[in-house]
Amino acid sequence: MTLFRTRKPMPFVFMMVSLLYFIYVISLGSSTMIGDEIGGDPGGRLLPLALSIFMFIASTVLFLTDRKGEAAKDERLGSSERRLFLLTVIVAILYVVAMRPVGFLLTTATLVFTLTFYYLQGNVERKSLKPWVVGILATLAFLVALYSIGRTITRFLLLNARQGRIPQWLGTTGFVVGIVLVVVLAIYLIVLKLTRARFHAEQVSPAIRNAFDACMLSVVTTELIYLVFRQMFLVELVRGLITW
Amino acid sequence: MDVFLQGFSQIANVSTIIWMAIGSVVGIILGALPGLSATMGIALMMPISFQLPTATGIGLLLAVYCGAVSGASIPAILLGIPGNPNAIATVEDGLLMTQKGKAGSALGGAVVASFIGGIGSLLALVLFSPLIARLTLAFGPAEKTTLALVGLVIIASVSGNNIWKGLLMGAFGMALAFLGTDPFSNQLRIPFSKFLATTPLSKGLDLTSTLIGLFGISQVFFELRKPLLVGQHIEPVKIENIFPPLRKILSMWKIILSSLGIGTVVGAIPGTGASIAVFMAHNSAKNITMNSKGKLDQVGSGSLEGVFAPEVANNAVTGGALIPALALGIPGDAATAVLIGALMIKGVTPGFHLFATNMSLVYAIFITMLLANIFMASFQLFGVRLYPKILSVPQQILLPLILILSFIGAYAIAGQATAVGIYNLGIALVMGMIGYFLKRDGYPIAPIVLGLILGGMFEENFRRAVKLAGGDYLTFFTKPICLLFMALSILSIVLPIIAKKRGKR
Numbered sequence: 127m128t129l130f131r132t133r134k135p136m137p138f139v140f141m142m143v144s145l146l147y148f149i150y151v152i153s154l155g156s157s158t159m160i161g162d163e164i165g166g167d168p169g170g171r172l173l174p175l176a177l178s179i180f181m182f183i184a185s186t187v188l189f190l191t192d193r194k195g196e197a198a199k200d201e202r203l204g205s206s207e208r209r210l211f212l213l214t215v216i217v218a219i220l221y222v223v224a225m226r227p228v229g230f231l232l233t234t235a236t237l238v239f240t241l242t243f244y245y246l247q248g249n250v251e252r253k254s255l256k257p258w259v260v261g262i263l264a265t266l267a268f269l270v271a272l273y274s275i276g277r278t279i280t281r282f283l284l285l286n287a288r289q290g291r292i293p294q295w296l297g298t299t300g301f302v303v304g305i306v307l308v309v310v311l312a313i314y315l316i317v318l319k320l321t322r323a324r325f326h327a328e329q330v331s332p333a334i335r336n337a338f339d340a341c342m343l344s345v346v347t348t349e350l351i352y353l354v355f356r357q358m359f360l361v362e363l364v365r366g367l368i369t370w
Numbered sequence: 371m372d373v374f375l376q377g378f379s380q381i382a383n384v385s386t387i388i389w390m391a392i393g394s395v396v397g398i399i400l401g402a403l404p405g406l407s408a409t410m411g412i413a414l415m416m417p418i419s420f421q422l423p424t425a426t427g428i429g430l431l432l433a434v435y436c437g438a439v440s441g442a443s444i445p446a447i448l449l450g451i452p453g454n455p456n457a458i459a460t461v462e463d464g465l466l467m468t469q470k471g472k473a474g475s476a477l478g479g480a481v482v483a484s485f486i487g488g489i490g491s492l493l494a495l496v497l498f499s500p501l502i503a504r505l506t507l508a509f510g511p512a513e514k515t516t517l518a519l520v521g522l523v524i525i526a527s528v529s530g531n532n533i534w535k536g537l538l539m540g541a542f543g544m545a546l547a548f549l550g551t552d553p554f555s556n557q558l559r560i561p562f563s564k565f566l567a568t569t570p571l572s573k574g575l576d577l578t579s580t581l582i583g584l585f586g587i588s589q590v591f592f593e594l595r596k597p598l599l600v601g602q603h604i605e606p607v608k609i610e611n612i613f614p615p616l617r618k619i620l621s622m623w624k625i626i627l628s629s630l631g632i633g634t635v636v637g638a639i640p641g642t643g644a645s646i647a648v649f650m651a652h653n654s655a656k657n658i659t660m661n662s663k664g665k666l667d668q669v670g671s672g673s674l675e676g677v678f679a680p681e682v683a684n685n686a687v688t689g690g691a692l693i694p695a696l697a698l699g700i701p702g703d704a705a706t707a708v709l710i711g712a713l714m715i716k717g718v719t720p721g722f723h724l725f726a727t728n729m730s731l732v733y734a735i736f737i738t739m740l741l742a743n744i745f746m747a748s749f750q751l752f753g754v755r756l757y758p759k760i761l762s763v764p765q766q767i768l769l770p771l772i773l774i775l776s777f778i779g780a781y782a783i784a785g786q787a788t789a790v791g792i793y794n795l796g797i798a799l800v801m802g803m804i805g806y807f808l809k810r811d812g813y814p815i816a817p818i819v820l821g822l823i824l825g826g827m828f829e830e831n832f833r834r835a836v837k838l839a840g841g842d843y844l845t846f847f848t849k850p851i852c853l854l855f856m857a858l859s860i861l862s863i864v865l866p867i868i869a870k871k872r873g874k875r
Binding site: 134136140150154157158159162165166167168169170173174177178180181184185187188191192203204206207211214215218221222225226234238241242245246248339343344351354355359360361362363364 | 541
């Protein structure tokens with residue numbers, strides 16, 4: 127046990143990984159080139175086997191030689207850093223898992239809002255739960271409103287250009303993206319201008335101010351990503367709960 | 371001439387110009403922000419480049435590359451903190467010049483130097499890469515096997531402070547490259563194949579998602595280890611006299627030429643990179659100024675010479691690193707490894723085949739490299755008063771943006787296939803976590819990328835060479851080029867060990 131206390135864990139992890147890799151490759155069986163009746167092909171198992179053996183040797187050498195230094199104690203995360211780190215990991219996992227059922231817009235805005243809000247707060251505390259809930263609701267409402275306006279303009283232009291009611295060039299991708307960008311950004315900037323002074327006033331608590339900043343950042347980021355990847359590059363972003 | 375015009379026509383459009391301009395600005399910003407590297411910038415922009423025509427996409431990535439290498443000088447000069455390791459040697463004289471009230475000259479000088487370095491190394495790229503590519507005509511499968519080996523071993527042996535860590539990471543990268551299907555028999559080589567055979571993982575790990583995870587997501591986790599920076603406070607500095615006098619530049623011709631040579635040659639050696647070149651150029655400039663009989667200002671005293679040398683060298687590395695990347699498919703550094711990955715995703719395999727069959731694309735790449743340097747210099751000079759403000763962007767805002775851009779990048783590469791996109795998100799997240807733990811324990815990431823990129827080339831050529839030799843493994847010891855490459859591999863392992871032991875004494 128003393129050996130494990132003075133050694134770093136990573137080489138041991140790699141020893142286990144290479145051991146499992148070795149067992150896996152052995153169980154896989156070798157496959158040779160199609161048409162290798164006369165022989166000569168070393169097969170698909172040789173290199174993975176050699177690699178697993180080399181990885182085991184290298185990780186064993188590191189396990190024996192790479193010891194924990196005095197600096198290891200200093201490298202431990204502080205309480206607030208650890209909480210923020212864990213929050214980031216959990217939110218990132220939830221983002222991947224929830225993307226399909228909930229959809230791109232809602233999950234993206236939630237991820238950006240949550241991380242920005244708590245990073246600005248500097249810690250994850252129970253007392254900041256209320257501003258987080260209010261902030262996330264405001265963010266999603268504002269985002270859905272902007273998205274709906276952009277979607278209405280897009281549909282109007284595409285449909286009417288296709289049916290010949292308006293000139294064809296008004297329905298081109300470049301024009302549609304441009305016009306939606308201008309309208310959405312104009313509305314966003316007006317809302318920002320009208321509300322910023324109120325939320326940045328001296329009497330407003332830092333948590334509310336941070337929630338406001340996180341809200342505005344997450345809305346504009348999500349909307350811009352949507353415009354570039356969905357409308358410009360036609361990437362199929364999952365709709366999820368927003369079906370219109 | 372026709373082929374050149376064909377290449378020119380691939381990039382002579384508004385879309386290329388706009389995307390390269392955006393890439394240049396993004397690169398400068400990423401380079402200026404401490405902790406964010408050129409490699410990460412290229413990895414983040416890969417999904418966008420994937421959506422564009424090949425030449426435009428590569429132009430975008432080259433613009434990010436050149437911009438990020440040059441942009442790192444901004445915090446180095448104003449704050450004494452290099453944006454990334456490429457600007458480490460710029461700190462000494464750059465910061466002293468700022469303290470003397472010459473921040474404008476230092477920032478402007480750094481841009482001019484970067485431009486000279488970029489254009490000079492581009493000339494070397496244009497002259498030498500076709501010649502080196504032609505040499506590879508003499509390469510059969512055995513030679514290509516040992517070439518992949520030497521590329522992998524060199525970068526593994528010089529990355530990080532422990533040769534075993536580098537080699538282990540290279541092997542780990544190769545093991546990841548072997549996941550998927552056997553290239554010759556199509557047999558599945560993934561664990562839990564009963565469950566994973568019908569998933570996108572049956573084709574192996576998606577390269578873009580893996581790179582985004584290793585360089586983008588892992589960096590976000592890594593930055594969370596310390597208290598987040600609220601944004602750098604910059605004392606108001608006068609930024610004037612941006613353009614260094616032409617006479618001053620001409621008087622530094624020896625420094626420029628030596629730094630250009632060092633940057634290009636060091637860049638062309640796989641695994642070395644700009645952080646080595648800038649110190650060599652800085653030392654060389656020190657010797658030149660000491661022997662100049664007072665004609666040049668001493669390096670280390672807050673002189674333009676001390677800014678010029680490393681800045682010429684680090685941008686010369688960009689062209690140098692592209693020589694083996696384009697001609698041999700062996701990247702000069704982690705950033706060019708990601709660039710090769712971007713080419714491969716587009717179905718373009720670097721090497722002689724590229725020069726023989728798609729020379730118009732090679733010309734297009736050369737021209738975009740020229741444009742990337744012009745954009746970098748123009749945007750950095752015009753925005754010289756603006757970019758310092760970037761340093762005040764707090765990490766609290768920056769990190770969520772990097773994380774979401776990493777995720778969307780991994781997802782978008784799948785295009786219309788949403789299920790593949792979700793798998794890519796998972797791959798990026800898992801690789802980000804692995805990358806974080808490896809970085810935390812001092813394991814270099816670059817060899818993993820090399821292993822991923824060269825693993826396939828190594829296996830295919832190894833099996834083909836042995837098969838052609840009738841199952842004789844000694845075939846690698848009967849060919850002079852193979853012996854040369856193997857000797858280089860052994861030397862690249864032995865020399866750093868000897869150098870380390872000598873250093874200890």
